[in-house]
Amino acid sequence: MTLPGLLRQFTFNGAATLETDEAGIAYFVNEYWTSGQRQGHNLHEISYRACFKPQLPEFFITRLTRPGDTVYDPFAGRGTTPLQAALMGRRPVGNDINPLSEMLVRPRLESVSLDAVVKRLHGIVAADATGADDALTVFFHPATLGRIRAIRAWLLQRAANGELDPIDRWIRMVALNRLTGHSPGFFSVYTLPPNQAASLTAQRKINEKLGQTPPERNIDEIILKKSRGLLADGSPREHPAALFMTGPADRTPELRDRSVDLVVTSPPFLDIVDYGGDNWLRCWFAGIDPATVKIDRHRDVADWEAFVRRVFVELARVMRPDGWVAFEVGEVRGGKILLERHVIGAIAGLPFEVAGVMVNQQSFTKTANCWGVSNNRGGTNSNRIVLARRL
Numbered sequence: 001m002t003l004p005g006l007l008r009q010f011t012f013n014g015a016a017t018l019e020t021d022e023a024g025i026a027y028f029v030n031e032y033w034t035s036g037q038r039q040g041h042n043l044h045e046i047s048y049r050a051c052f053k054p055q056l057p058e059f060f061i062t063r064l065t066r067p068g069d070t071v072y073d074p075f076a077g078r079g080t081t082p083l084q085a086a087l088m089g090r091r092p093v094g095n096d097i098n099p100l101s102e103m104l105v106r107p108r109l110e111s112v113s114l115d116a117v118v119k120r121l122h123g124i125v126a127a128d129a130t131g132a133d134d135a136l137t138v139f140f141h142p143a144t145l146g147r148i149r150a151i152r153a154w155l156l157q158r159a160a161n162g163e164l165d166p167i168d169r170w171i172r173m174v175a176l177n178r179l180t181g182h183s184p185g186f187f188s189v190y191t192l193p194p195n196q197a198a199s200l201t202a203q204r205k206i207n208e209k210l211g212q213t214p215p216e217r218n219i220d221e222i223i224l225k226k227s228r229g230l231l232a233d234g235s236p237r238e239h240p241a242a243l244f245m246t247g248p249a250d251r252t253p254e255l256r257d258r259s260v261d262l263v264v265t266s267p268p269f270l271d272i273v274d275y276g277g278d279n280w281l282r283c284w285f286a287g288i289d290p291a292t293v294k295i296d297r298h299r300d301v302a303d304w305e306a307f308v309r310r311v312f313v314e315l316a317r318v319m320r321p322d323g324w325v326a327f328e329v330g331e332v333r334g335g336k337i338l339l340e341r342h343v344i345g346a347i348a349g350l351p352f353e354v355a356g357v358m359v360n361q362q363s364f365t366k367t368a369n370c371w372g373v374s375n376n377r378g379g380t381n382s383n384r385i386v387l388a389r390r391l
């Protein structure tokens with residue numbers, strides 16, 4: 001089958017796919033998956049800046065792989081792709097330059113029992129309520145902060161001794177997710193959503209504006225409640241052993257040549273997300289120095305294209321012939337820059353064939369310009385996926 005033929009075959013609800021050609025690139029628009037129709041597995045339910053919905057990797061894993069195949073995300077973030085791969089009995093492989101990513105992904109690929117989490121929390125008794133971090137009382141009640149510090153100290157000590165086990169890793173993952181947020185389900189007073197930590201100064205202003213002081217929270221109860229929610233659909237079924245790497249996406253020596261069947265990924269979009277700034281409090285809890293995490297941010301689109309090309313050179317090495325890459329990009333600069341075209345530019349001359357660009361249109365209308373491709377004027381927020389086959 002021709003590659004466009006394959007894309008024509010791709011439908012979610014049987015609706016016809018709208019095809020159009022823009023600057024020599026074939027675009028395919030359809031409602032390929034919908035967010036409203038069905039929730040993903042509960043284990044996905046942690047927040048991360050610029051994450052995609054589980055329906056996106058599920059769509060490609062279903063159509064382009066078989067159980068036992070290897071599914072990889074070089075920019076894994078919260079791990080939507082590797083987790084969905086594990087849930088579908090594929091081999092989950094992930095990488096991210098941010099060490100927080102592995103802390104968020106790995107525990108959800110292992111299984112833990114709620115009883116074990118309760119017991120472990122009861123065992124963490126040391127109080128560490130004083131220290132240099134008092135500035136954090138802008139987010140937390142002093143008693144709450146004491147408990148957070150005790151759990152943090154326990155985890156850092158266990159990590160230093162090489163003693164972290166799946167229960168510790170689970171507690172760390174849940175705590176990282178509950179640190180700050182905008183409801184009583186988080187450890188903090190009302191603040192930004194959990195994937196975006198406010199600075200101390202910004203939080204002071206939020207507190208002044210709302211006339212609030214951090215209320216005392218029951219940390220252990222919050223951890224258990226979130227654990228119950230995450231585990232409500234069970235742990236992943238049996239799957240081939242996972243591999244998770246922490247490093248730059250263009251240098252992954254742990255991955256063997258031709259070992260990957262499918263890549264589903266989404267890189268940083270130019271410089272629009274400040275991962276370091278957003279994650280400073282999570283890094284504090286996890287004992288990571290954000291200055292050592294070299295997140296790629298490129299203001300200049302030519303630099304971004306060169307970065308994407310370096311990643312594709314590495315993907316050409318690790319992918320098997322006939323394997324697929326689904327590379328998702330979002331809208332930037334109000335639609336003035338069409339990143340998918342720069343992805344296609346980045347691939348030129350490498351051993352990949354571009355099948356086209358898929359646009360998932362939520363409420364599908366048959367208007368060719370509705371997603372802002374033809375007219376370069378600000379479009380909608382439809383994300384685009386470049387689908388390419390390794391030759």
Ligand SMILES: C[S@@+](CC[C@H](N)C(=O)[O-])C[C@H]1O[C@@H](n2cnc3c(N)ncnc32)[C@H](O)[C@@H]1O
Pocket residue numbers: 048049050051052053074075076077078079080081095096097098101247248249250265266267268269275294295296297
């Ligand atoms: C758009 S997010 C991916 C989100 C992911 N799809 C999810 O569902 O959670 C991009 C990720 O790329 C990571 N990143 C940035 N530069 C990187 C690099 N050079 N190598 C590997 N990862 C990098 C960031 O830490 C961030 O987690």
